[in-house]
Amino acid sequence: xxxxxxxxxxxxxxxxxxxxxxxxxxxxxxxxxxxxxxxxxxxxxxxxxxxxxxxxxxxxxxxxxxxxxxxxxxxxxxxxxxxxxxxxxxxxxxxxxxxxxxxxxxxxxxxxxxxxxxxxxxxxxxxxxxxxxxxxxxxxxxxxxxxxxxxxxxxxxxxxxxxxxxxxxxxxxxxxxxxxxxxxxxxxxxxxxxxxxxxxxxxxxxxxxxxxxxxxxxxxxxxxxxxxxxxxxxxxxxxxxxxxxxxxxxxxxxxxxxxxxxxxxxxxxxxxxxxxxxxxxxxxxxxxxxxxxxxxxxxxxxxxxxxxx
Amino acid sequence: xxxxxxxxxxxxxxxxxxxxxxxxxxxxxxxxxxxxxxxxxxxxxxxxxxxxxxxxxxxxxxxxxxxxxxxxxxxxxxxxxxxxxxxxxxxxxxxxxxxxxxxxxxxxxxxxxxxxxxxxxxxxxxxxxxxxxxxxxxxxxxxxxxxxxxxxxxxxxxxxxxxxxxxxxxxxxxxxxxxxxxxxxxxxxxxxxxxxxxxxxxxxxxxxxxxxxxxxxxxxxxxxxxxxxxxxxxxxxxxxxxxxxxxxxxxxxxxxxxxxxxxxxxxxxxxxxxxxxxxxxxxxxxxxxxxxxxxxxxxxxxxxxxxxxxxxxxxxxxxxxxxxxxxxxxxxxxxxxxxxxxxxxxxxxxxxxxxxxxx
Numbered sequence: 001x002x003x004x005x006x007x008x009x010x011x012x013x014x015x016x017x018x019x020x021x022x023x024x025x026x027x028x029x030x031x032x033x034x035x036x037x038x039x040x041x042x043x044x045x046x047x048x049x050x051x052x053x054x055x056x057x058x059x060x061x062x063x064x065x066x067x068x069x070x071x072x073x074x075x076x077x078x079x080x081x082x083x084x085x086x087x088x089x090x091x092x093x094x095x096x097x098x099x100x101x102x103x104x105x106x107x108x109x110x111x112x113x114x115x116x117x118x119x120x121x122x123x124x125x126x127x128x129x130x131x132x133x134x135x136x137x138x139x140x141x142x143x144x145x146x147x148x149x150x151x152x153x154x155x156x157x158x159x160x161x162x163x164x165x166x167x168x169x170x171x172x173x174x175x176x177x178x179x180x181x182x183x184x185x186x187x188x189x190x191x192x193x194x195x196x197x198x199x200x201x202x203x204x205x206x207x208x209x210x211x212x213x214x215x216x217x218x219x220x221x222x223x224x225x226x227x228x229x230x231x232x233x234x235x236x237x238x239x240x241x242x243x244x245x246x247x248x249x250x251x252x253x254x255x256x257x258x259x260x261x262x263x264x265x266x267x268x269x270x271x272x273x274x275x276x277x278x279x280x281x282x283x284x285x286x287x288x289x290x291x292x293x294x295x296x297x298x299x300x301x302x303x304x305x306x307x308x309x
Numbered sequence: 310x311x312x313x314x315x316x317x318x319x320x321x322x323x324x325x326x327x328x329x330x331x332x333x334x335x336x337x338x339x340x341x342x343x344x345x346x347x348x349x350x351x352x353x354x355x356x357x358x359x360x361x362x363x364x365x366x367x368x369x370x371x372x373x374x375x376x377x378x379x380x381x382x383x384x385x386x387x388x389x390x391x392x393x394x395x396x397x398x399x400x401x402x403x404x405x406x407x408x409x410x411x412x413x414x415x416x417x418x419x420x421x422x423x424x425x426x427x428x429x430x431x432x433x434x435x436x437x438x439x440x441x442x443x444x445x446x447x448x449x450x451x452x453x454x455x456x457x458x459x460x461x462x463x464x465x466x467x468x469x470x471x472x473x474x475x476x477x478x479x480x481x482x483x484x485x486x487x488x489x490x491x492x493x494x495x496x497x498x499x500x501x502x503x504x505x506x507x508x509x510x511x512x513x514x515x516x517x518x519x520x521x522x523x524x525x526x527x528x529x530x531x532x533x534x535x536x537x538x539x540x541x542x543x544x545x546x547x548x549x550x551x552x553x554x555x556x557x558x559x560x561x562x563x564x565x566x567x568x569x570x571x572x573x574x575x576x577x578x579x580x581x582x583x584x585x586x587x588x589x590x591x592x593x594x595x596x597x598x599x600x601x602x603x604x605x606x607x608x609x610x611x612x613x614x615x616x617x618x619x620x621x622x623x624x625x626x627x628x629x630x631x632x633x634x635x636x637x638x639x640x641x642x643x644x645x646x647x648x649x650x651x652x653x654x655x656x657x658x659x660x661x662x663x664x665x666x667x668x
Contacts (some may be wrong), residue, residue: 056512057509057513057667061662077515078515087510087513089505089509091505091509092507092510093321094505095324096324097323103317104317104321107316107317108319108516109514109515131328147510296488
């Protein structure tokens with residue numbers, strides 16, 4: 001990030017431990033105003049703990065958070081007045097109606113948007129007098145996002161917002177995030193879906209075991225790989241890693257759940273070698289998949305593991 | 310926190326409580342059913358008792374009065390000597406001893422006679438029934454035999470002169486019980502919200518724990534006040550239970566009771582994690598408290614239990630309620646119970662604000 005840019009969130013050497021477990025291990029990053037920033041990582045990587053410290057739900061053990069020019073720990077309430085948060089669970093009162101829910105959240109903030117407008121925007125007008133317990137999953141999801149936006153926040157935090165949604169609901173949720181971004185809001189989103197990070201985020205921090213392994217735009221992260229394509233294959237019988245590494249143009253090999261990932265700079269040369277390998281030694285390729293390198297490959301090459309299993 | 314957010318939180322929490330029907334219906338139904346059962350079906354006031362008559366005048370007038378006591382339902386009447394019957398009364402065999410003194414006929418001829426009646430003071434439930442029965446007999450004797458309504462005046466010779474029927478005793482106890490059940494339930498509510506992630510969600514807004522607790526206290530007070538009104542209105546119109554004391558002192562007592570029970574509920578919620586465990590602990594706290602706190606029966610506890618009974622908030626809530634409702638007590642009678650309830654409030658809330666967790 002260039003110096004002098006409008007930094008809305010600056011995290012420095014942030015850490016949190018639970019007993020002997022180090023959940024967040026001294027991470028630092030900055031987010032620009034208006035940016036959509038992703039934290040990508042598997043479950044247990046420390047994404048949620050990081051967000052919770054920034055949002056004021058947990059007190060950090062070390063480090064410093066500056067959000068909207070304020071100390072996010074000491075001036076927590078002032079910060080919370082200007083941010084919007086959607087937690088992993090859709091925390092809504094089942095006994096209240098849509099309108100009562102929005103009115104209640106709205107009353108907690110100094111700055112308030114018109115509730116009519118919010119219900120209009122999230123297609124909840126027809127449901128205004130329905131109890132939350134009677135809403136469909138998608139309606140609950142929309143209401144939950146609406147509660148995060150009632151105070152017209154400058155920064156919006158979304159913790160794994162599309163986990164458990166079907167592909168279509170996920171798509172329409174992505175549109176919502178594009179809209180927020182279009183309004184100039186800064187969006188910080190955690191996810192373990194690499195497609196989501198690629199689709200939404202201008203920059204991504206890849207997190208594992210409480211640390212940031214890499215941070216850049218999705219395109220640059222992929223470009224930074226020493227290979228262009230990945231050949232994912234499984235074999236009947238076992239194949240030694242050395243023999244795969246010796247194949248033409250193969251840069252690195254990782255094994256995960258029985259599948260081999262061959263990172264290659266020249267697909268055709270590698271494939272030709274792979275065919276030769278199986279012909280000559282009686283091993284059979286069971287499945288084969290060639291694809292352009294993605295964020296998933298960045299993660300695999302950094303950690304040796306896939307994002308989700 | 311501004312007024313608007315406080316009012317909104319009070320309103321929605323009262324709404325949530327109202328829509329969780331089981332929450333408030335159960336306790337109020339328990340109170341109403343208890344009053345119906347003990348007020349009508351198993352009224353301990355109408356239990357039979359023995360009455361002894363001592364005729365020291367041996368006149369025609371005294372004989373007719375003694376005869377007037379014959380044939381009353383539920384009352385076993387006998388005659389004897391003053392010393393013997395007074396001894397029986399001391400031994401707890403009698404509900405009362407009525408003495409027709411020497412010179413009764415002459416006094417009656419002179420326009421007014423007194424009739425000393427000695428009551429067994431050890432049983433507050435029975436006393437009301439006994440006094441009512443004796444007074445009714447004397448009243449009808451005056452009207453029908455003498456033909457002059459104040460001819461014979463009953464002179465009560467008991468330490469306690471209050472006419473407390475069982476339903477009078479029970480009604481404030483039911484108020485106390487209802488207040489206890491509903492407000493201990495705040496622990497259940499809070500842990501449910503924590504489990505549902507609602508507390509976490511509120512924790513990322515500018516809302517402070519103290520403000521949330523204050524708004525909960527307000528909405529629970531409103532709900533409790535309505536329940537108390539239902540119980541007292543039913544007591545008054547169905548069972549003639551009068552409120553002798555001031556409504557202001559009653560409101561203060563109920564408010565202190567609400568706060569004390571809330572504080573216990575909060576401490577339970579702060580210490581436990583799951584809805585099931587909170588439920589179990591609240592029941593474990595509430596049931597013994599309901600009986601030890603004398604909501605139903607005027608227990609004479611074994612000495613070992615006395616410190617415990619004197620410490621629990623329901624005892625003092627019930628005591629203060631009975632003081633106001635039954636005896637029309639003032640500040641001088643109420644301050645001790647109020648102080649003990651206030652200690653619970655301060656200690657409980659102090660502890661729960663410190664222990665409060667959003668998640």
